Amino acid sequence: GAEDYSKALPIIKHSSVQRHSDQLKRMKREWDEIGATERFWKQVLAKEPSQRDELSRKKQLDSL
Known part of the structure; x- marks a missing residue:
């Protein structure tokens, strides 16, 4: 009945x-x-570009 429902409600x-x-x-x-x-x-x-720059610098030095 209704009181069963009201007991169950908090649960x-x-x-x-x-x-x-x-x-x-x-x-x-x-x-x-x-x-x-x-x-x-x-x-x-953020690290990526600086590493790329270093690599390209090294390549430039190698090609000199």
């Missing part, structure tokens, strides 16, 4: 809140991982 609410917070945690972790890879690639791309 249902709690479990859905719990599930929701688990989802949020998982999403946050995924975002953190994405952020980490983004930072990683930015570093790689």
